[in-house]
Amino acid sequence: MGYLIQQMLRPSNCYAKLVGKADFLLHYCRWLILHADNWTEHFGFDAIELHRDVIDEEPVLAEVNKIQKIGKLGLLRVKSKSFYDWHVDAFRLSCINLLVSDDHHSHTLFGKKLDSRNREIIELPYEKGRYYIFNNQMEHCVCNLDEDRYLFSIYFEEEIVYEDLYQCVKSSKLLDEGSCQA
Numbered sequence: 001m002g003y004l005i006q007q008m009l010r011p012s013n014c015y016a017k018l019v020g021k022a023d024f025l026l027h028y029c030r031w032l033i034l035h036a037d038n039w040t041e042h043f044g045f046d047a048i049e050l051h052r053d054v055i056d057e058e059p060v061l062a063e064v065n066k067i068q069k070i071g072k073l074g075l076l077r078v079k080s081k082s083f084y085d086w087h088v089d090a091f092r093l094s095c096i097n098l099l100v101s102d103d104h105h106s107h108t109l110f111g112k113k114l115d116s117r118n119r120e121i122i123e124l125p126y127e128k129g130r131y132y133i134f135n136n137q138m139e140h141c142v143c144n145l146d147e148d149r150y151l152f153s154i155y156f157e158e159e160i161v162y163e164d165l166y167q168c169v170k171s172s173k174l175l176d177e178g179s180c181q182a
Contacts, residue, residue, distance in 0.1 A: 009111070015132045016133050016176070018175065021130060022130070025054055028050075028057075042076070043090075049073070051073075068156050070156060072155040074154075076150070078144045086111060089136035092159065097153045098129075099152075104146050105146040106145060108126065109121045110124065111141070
């Protein structure tokens with residue numbers, strides 16, 4: 001009798017933490033949250049596009065930009081007490097995210113359907129001030145049980161599959177090796 005063995009969902013196939021912490025960008029995003037009024041709709045989020053000069057202010061982003069050119073940068077807002085449903089991104093293969101909200105009750109989950117009612121899931125446990133590479137082609141969702149949630153996110157100039165991005169940041173010593181799980 002043959003059994004289909006499904007590969008387990010592993011954190012390293014979904015996300016990985018980068019070395020270093022955000023500094024300027026967190027302060028700038030928090031200022032925008034309080035003062036900006038130019039939010040626009042972007043795939044179900046409210047968004048503000050940030051100027052590319054931000055890259056030079058953040059050592060981690062500057063190093064990533066040397067390996068894989070960053071195209072667009074934005075601050076995204078998920079409305080309070082909302083659920084951004086399971087999906088894979090239509091236009092992004094991978095990206096870099098930084099959760100700007102702190103002391104916040106929200107969850108970013110990756111999932112794999114097991115049957116018509118069940119999913120295997122893992123959570124991306126965002127750490128304060130830390131950047132993560134993110135696999136946009138793995139099913140994911142956001143459950144926001146709190147006030148508005150803010151996330152910094154980027155587009156690369158040329159899309160790159162997550163596995164290739166993972167190898168690039170790892171070979172460039174930008175991956176926080178302590179966070180990589182098999």
